[in-house]
Amino acid sequence: MTQEEILEVDILICGAGVVGLAIAMTLAKKYSVAVIEQHSGPARETSSHNSGVIHAGIYYETGSLKHRLCQEGNSRMYEWCDSHSVDAIQSGKLIVAFDDSELDQLQEVYQQGIKNTVRDFEQITIQQIHDLEPELNVVGALWSPWTGVVDAYNLAKSYERAALEANAFIAYQHKLTNVDKLGSQFVSTLIDTNQQISTVKSDVLVNCGGLMADKIANIVGYDLSGDEKKGLPVLQQSINRGRYYDIIDPDICRLISRPIYPLPDHQAGGLGVHLTTDTNGGLHLGPSMEWMNDDESPNYLNELDEFWLAAFLDAGARFLPQLKKEHLAPGQVGYRPKIQKEGEGLTDFLIWEDEGYVHLGGIESPGLTASLPIADQVMSLIS
Template identity: 30%
Template sequence: MTMVSSGGSASVETRQYDVAIVGGGIIGLSTAMQLLERSPDLSVAVIEKEEQLAQHQTGHNSGVIHSGIYYRPGSWKSRFCVGGKDRLIAFCDENEIDYDPCGKVIVASHESELGRLDDLYDRGVANGVPDLEVVGPERLKEIEPHTFGIKALWAPHTGIVDYVRVANAYAGKFQSAGGDIFTGAAVIRSRQTGVGTALETERGAVQARHVINCGGLYADKLARMMGEETDVRIIPFRGEYYKLTASSEGLVKGLIYPVPDPRFPFLGVHYTRNIHGYVEAGPNAVLAWAREGYRKSNISLGETAGALTYPGFWKMTARHWKTGMREMHRSYSKSVFVNDLKKLIPEIRPEHLEPGGSGVRAQAVSSSGAILDDFHILRGQRALHVLNAPSPGATSSLAIGEYLTDMAVEDFRLVVR
């Protein structure tokens, strides 16, 4: 049996891989690349269910290079993001990948938000984010002339990039170092063998001594498939965007965000100038009725039943139902969406917006109903499972990949040189 990879073909019938990485998104590819950098003699394979790499969370990412403001000091998010951002920019420079350090303002439009804005400044400083500045209305108008606010936090080193291009650059380096990438190969079963794990895919079986699960929206299912016990379940949330019409794109120079609600892990509707030139407005955050539910019409009865029968879902809903109802209302009402956007740019009108894209966030929820806000990695039998890799996962991809490589070297007792 032969699997066609994204860069050629390779037979897996007669070869035992040292490590198989499930998931061809930006974190899986970063880890694969760094494993071979650390230990060139390893045999490593990446298994991706889609025909192309980086098709889900990476491919639906807004492209923001986060600077590390939001995250609790000492958390994995803060540690991965600040260092990961610098490494990402250096990687882009070395590989001629365009990015734009356009800067970002987090805007307080009401006095009730000023305390939270000050807290964000303190967090950013504690995390080592450089050149943060609290600005008043006049300076805000210089940065973003069409934005209203009584105070704002200016982060001049926040930027934008094409993360699909970054992920494919990781893949190219991985393959150049001798790694194999198998696409169109969804894992459907897993079984333990005397020497490792057999991952049965839609295109044949891959044998591996060890596995790193970077399965994103299906990471929890893959973990359970491999015999791991975890009380974490992925609940998919769809983020829906509008795009500013070409004639109104001049209303936004860089990135414009509201002060987020600390009770919820989403940042609120905002404006994002994309590396390809257009401006996105959004997203909201609504429950998706399928793990890959990028449209309202995408419904999986089995996956919906899996969410609705999970006790943690109902405990989460009991805590956040008011916010959830507001998000659903905004999803079906353009006027509500516009009113929320007006808080940042009062000039915005419905005719300035046209339908945009969407993404699905793989949000991990515990059986207690807690929304996991930080990275969560399970050390299993012969395997590592990345069960939660929220934003700033793409910004942090090199830092996370290095951390997973460290864990793999230790847990799998890999030989490095």
């Protein structure tokens, strides 16, 4: 965009991650849509720095957005990937108990999955566990056959193509710096990497900023601490870092065929360090669960660190006792936007509309799986 240009559209979307692009391609069928993204391409943050798992909706509070949108998104994700040549594997997933002390919590997870009507979810026998994963030595497991893995980056690219085909306009390397509300219109000021300033006028502003969603809300003028009397939710987010270590020995990689999860630790911020396969046959351990300080910025470099190497070796050896240090190397690092604070339990997605402003906060896992239904949810809010 040029300094002199004023672009007028029905809807401006901030953020070209998986969710932002899913919303763009959905809304562009009916409205004129522009997308702005500070990075040089799509899905450069949370969307592509994760386990790439297609979730089935097991853990979440029954009836919550995470539960409902994840379950709907599960089947739609496989259908989309099949029809748009995106690699996805319906591998199934095991949730395991390593010793008898974990069996009660395993039963709690099972009951939540049953309450959530997770498709074909079941407790399986030791023999069934060994049939699925002969190298796994556990005392109990739950089987979720509709869980799988997807190539998250190419999923985002497929959404980007669909958005462009629907005539959405996408401006990369443009950062939002200011928003004014003039009547019913949002007047958004952008700056690009050449320090050129441009303007977008829109009737609707959709905030899919991911890690930056609360910062964008602040630019729009909202109090991030919320105001219950005024119906304003808390918009402040915390960030939880998740680093991964890759298993680099091909013989070890061939021992595991699907994601294997320990019991979740929701208060720590995630589902625990798990073994995850990918669509290329790789095997990964992660993510860690590290609450960041407010003054920290995301750093996507994961350099070799003896402390974390030892921690991941300990976590990995629970799944594969033959694992050694030389089998591991630093992998990716991801960051999760969280509405919950450290020590709190699971919180839901925040999808909220106020006079043309649509806020998507805390869009962490299972946001990837739920991306298509989230887009429909936004469509219904603005229609």
